[in-house]
Amino acid sequence: MKIESLASSSSGNCYVIDDGHNKLLLEGGIPYKELVSKLNKLHLKITDFVGCVVSHSHNDHAKAMKDISRFILVYASVETLEQKYVKGHTLKSARRIDIGSYQVISFNTEHDCPGSLGFIIRSYKTGESLLFLTDTKYIKFNLRNFKFNYVMIECNYIDSILDEQEINFALKKRLLNSHMSLTTCVKTLKSFDLSECKEIYLIHLSDHRSDEQLMKKTIASEFGIVTKVCKKHGGYI
Ligand SMILES: [Zn+2]
Ligand SMILES: [Zn+2]
Secondary structure, eight states: OEEEEEEEETTEEEEEEEOSSOEEEEOOOSOHHHHHHHHHHTTOOGGGEEEEEOOOSSHHHHTTHHHHTTTSOEEEOHHHHHHTTOOOEEOOTTOEEEETTEEEEEEEOOSSSTTOEEEEEEETTTOOEEEEEOSOSOOOSOOTTSBOSEEEEEOOBOHHHHHHSOOOHHHHHHHHHHSOBHHHHHHHHHTSBOTTOOEEEEEOOOSSSOOHHHHHHHHHHHHOSEEEEBOTTSOBO
16 A cells, blocks of 8 residues: 655645555645645646545644535545535545545544544455544544554653643643644554554654654554655655
């Protein structure tokens, strides 16, 4: 499975998944024009995708959702579809659905936005599976029975940076209650079966409360798995 990041941060998220048979868009959180131009650079167009899966209605994940839905089917929870006035296919927690050559299982995440979902995406073509987990302070489900070949997981902030910063109480409370810290990211990854994991992608880093090198080093040395940190405007380090 090939994974491309077009954007990854609190200002915009969009990823391309390709199993060599079908291409799937994950999140539509950048302006539609920007999406088209980024796809162009990869010699892709929106109609090349079998669908677009969106985790929740916050703009950094769903900004272009309505425009995308004019060309391909958008998949999201009923809350997300209603919030963005988009006609699409409804995803329900703990249900599976086929999208082209992929099977997608959705599950509820812990975020300050109703209808937020995470996804387990398996390719029928390659037999590989991918976990996509973002905008969640932790995960309440035990996913140990799955073997993930790829993990895309939020690593939003470093606890000590958050502690040192003089930020207002409301913002601090919001971060703690809705986003994943490096510590929780390590703990969450430890709860998975990563025996066949090839790559870990750290996504949705905070601009001011993260450290991409430290995060990459921490995860790579803890798990001994190739770790890529998705950059704000696309690509990874
Ligand atoms: Zn977000
Ligand atoms: Zn969000």
